[in-house]
Amino acid sequence: MRGLIALAATLASWAQAVAAEEGMDGAALYQQNCASCNGAELQGQPDWRSPGPDGRLPAPPHDATGHTWHHGDDILFRITRDGTAAVVGGGYESDMPGFGDNLSDAEIRAILDYIKSTWTERERAYQRERIRQE
Numbered sequence: 001m002r003g004l005i006a007l008a009a010t011l012a013s014w015a016q017a018v019a020a021e022e023g024m025d026g027a028a029l030y031q032q033n034c035a036s037c038n039g040a041e042l043q044g045q046p047d048w049r050s051p052g053p054d055g056r057l058p059a060p061p062h063d064a065t066g067h068t069w070h071h072g073d074d075i076l077f078r079i080t081r082d083g084t085a086a087v088v089g090g091g092y093e094s095d096m097p098g099f100g101d102n103l104s105d106a107e108i109r110a111i112l113d114y115i116k117s118t119w120t121e122r123e124r125a126y127q128r129e130r131i132r133q134e
Contacts, residue, residue, distance in 0.1 A: 026114030029107055033099060038062055042118060056095055062115045069123035072131040073112065080108045 031040065037059040038044055044061030051057055060066045068076065078087045083098030099108060116124065 024107055024110040026110035026112070026117075029103070029111045030114050033103065034111065037095070042066075042115065056093055059095070063118060064120060064123055068115060069119055069127045070130065072127070072134045074131075074134065076112050077105075077108060080112065081105070 030042075039059075039061065042062040044066055045058035048058040048060045048066070060068065062068045071079075075087065079096065081098055081100040081103075084094035084096040085092050086098060088094070103111075116127070119127070
């Protein structure tokens with residue numbers, strides 16, 4: 001198990017290094033691809049915990065008031081790449097599309113790194129523990 005955690009950490013570090021080398025700006029990529037739904041300040045949509053008339057949940061915040069930091073890196077990456085419905089399965093419907101056809105894996109990781117950079121140490125520590133447990 002520890003070997004898998006070490007491998008995952010190494011791969012994540014490598015992806016961050018690739019994104020940095022390629023000059024990817026996670027904040028700019030977020031603004032271009034995510035802010036229209038999740039908010040320019042990562043604040044999400046109003047009343048994000050209550051389904052709308054279509055039964056779908058509004059876009060959640062990615063800051064400390066949301067739940068993004070409750071998820072490990074792998075699930076966040078897969079949701080961003082493949083879309084929430086594809087990851088959750090079971091007929092779950094979501095307005096969150098997958099960006100795998102429009103963004104490279106390194107661009108997705110750069111966006112997630114940007115989001116994580118806005119969290120306090122409390123949220124980052126919680127997320128690190130979550131990753132360790134997965």
